[in-house]
Amino acid sequence: MRYFGGAPGERYPADFWAQVYALYETSFPGLPAGIQRAEAVGVPWPTNTTPFTLFDGDEAVSHVGVLMQPMRLGGEDRLVAGFHAVCTRPSHRGRGLARRLLAEACAFADARTPLSELSTDDPPIYTGHGFRVTQTYRFVASPAAPSSVVCRPLRPSSVAADLELLRGLLRRRAPASSRWGTLEPGWLVLTDAALSRRADTVFWSLPEHDAVIAWEAVGDDLHVLDVIAARLPPREVILGALPPTRGRVLWSFAPDLLDPEASPEPVPAANGAFMTRGPWPSLGPIGVSPLWEH
């Protein structure tokens, strides 16, 4: 078996990635199609990940990816290693391949930052490597006086000007949360949006505020997924840009900068587990927007 690991993804040739994408398809059906959608909004997958892989002959059989995400954590700028796309070809499972690659990936991450995280439906795979399940929260918004805010939907996958507007704001963004907020310049938000087919449905421009907000309806509730601006607009503006709802408005990230009175409620375990590794600072209730996870 041949091992490749620790070099930035963009250093590998296209046929290497074709093999890795074929492996992904065996374990996460549809992921390669999502990767193509992300490329279409200007985010080539290999440019933001460091792959750790095992090949059996010409076939990629196991993979762990690590990306480096700048974040604002507890008011400080920190670098966090994100583990993602952990998979082994069904024919090669149960032989310790993922365990070996996770050990390599942890050593790589540890050399760059003490903080790692991941999202998973399968926490036991990671506990032996020091990852621990961390409860995440969403936050019920405080009521706001009704107001009317000019907004228009963006279609970044199909309208070049919309993509440019969104990318420009992502590059200049302030963190939406000082407690636990992403500071990456857009590759993660755009990749998450493309993979989850949210790219053309969740982003709204607020032209009078030089801001973009992302939200979606979940049943009767509205979930605010992100607020992207160099200067965050006030809560009343964000809530005023949402349609009327019979349900609640929930921030999917800690709204310490927007709505400090919002009340946290635990995210149900059915939504998957968030795991952390290393000496994370004590942050209070955090929220991980689906546009910030990996």
Ligand SMILES: CC(C)(COP(=O)(O)OP(=O)(O)OC[C@H]1O[C@@H](n2cnc3c(N)ncnc32)[C@H](O)[C@@H]1OP(=O)(O)O)[C@@H](O)C(=O)NCCC(=O)NCCS
């Ligand atoms: C999960 C997966 C990556 C494991 O790969 P693998 O090469 O068979 O794993 P290993 O043989 O190296 O075992 C790794 C560890 O996980 C445990 N493990 C393996 N499969 C497991 C499962 N389905 N549930 C719980 N634990 C599991 C093993 O006991 C081992 O534990 P240890 O390191 O404490 O001894 C593989 O089954 C897979 O690709 N699944 C589909 C994709 C997926 O679910 N990815 C992970 C979630 S994001």
